[in-house]
Amino acid sequence: MEIRELERAEIQDLWSIDRAEVIERIYTHRDGELVLQDQHHDVRGWPPGEPDQYGPLLLDCFDRDGTCCGAFDGGRLIGAMVLESRFIGRAKDRLQLKFLHVSRRYRGAGLGRRLFELAVSRARERGARRLYISATPSENTVNFYLRRGCRLADDVDADLFALEPEDIHLEFEIPI
Ligand SMILES: CC(C)(COP(=O)(O)OP(=O)(O)OC[C@H]1O[C@@H](n2cnc3c(N)ncnc32)[C@H](O)[C@@H]1OP(=O)(O)O)[C@@H](O)C(=O)NCCC(=O)NCCS
Secondary structure, rough: OEEEEHHHHHHHHHHHHOOOOOEEEEEEEEEEEEEEEEEEEOOOOOOOHHHHHHHHHHHHHHHOEEEEEEEOOOOOOEEEEEEEOEEEEOOOOEEEEEEEEHHHHHHHOHHHHHHHHHHHHHHOOOOOOOOEEEOEEEEHHHEEEHOOOOOOOOOOOOHHHHOOOOEEEEEEOOOO
């Protein structure tokens, strides 16, 4: 397995990552607390329209020198991480982890953790103090970030919140 920078033409291949997931519980954010509730979703692939909506945003991110890395198994893209280059937050010291996905069959083997750690080290090199994550609210995803040390964002980004109001907005303090 190889992890390397993606070329611009490979950004469209992000949608070849197998997004399938059976979700039984999701988190909601109520009065500063995370609350788990039963909610069944059989996610078979990317939501309709997602590649059209987010593809141009990811290309824009690439064009302004964002970090786009893919994990490959025998030439097949099986996971990816995209880190924004544009600083956000009151102190303009946060970078958004814009995309982190691992293909279904490759989950639970440490790849997500490696891609997350790569995002942390790249963000640190760029001088960021925190990562900002608008996380899919599924139990598995949010627990993954909480176990990495992410916490509820205390400086929720209005634009990112408007884009994904159901997401759980998290921050990760980058160790110096
Ligand atoms: C959330 C997601 C990115 C996590 O990726 P992943 O590759 O499954 O995560 P990992 O395997 O690194 O971590 C999961 C656990 O497996 C553990 N693990 C299992 N086998 C392991 C191994 N051989 N080596 C290292 N870690 C292993 C990890 O330590 C980790 O446990 P921890 O969190 O308690 O430390 C992935 O599940 C995913 O793509 N989900 C669906 C899409 C999604 O929601 N993406 C995020 C959008 S915001």
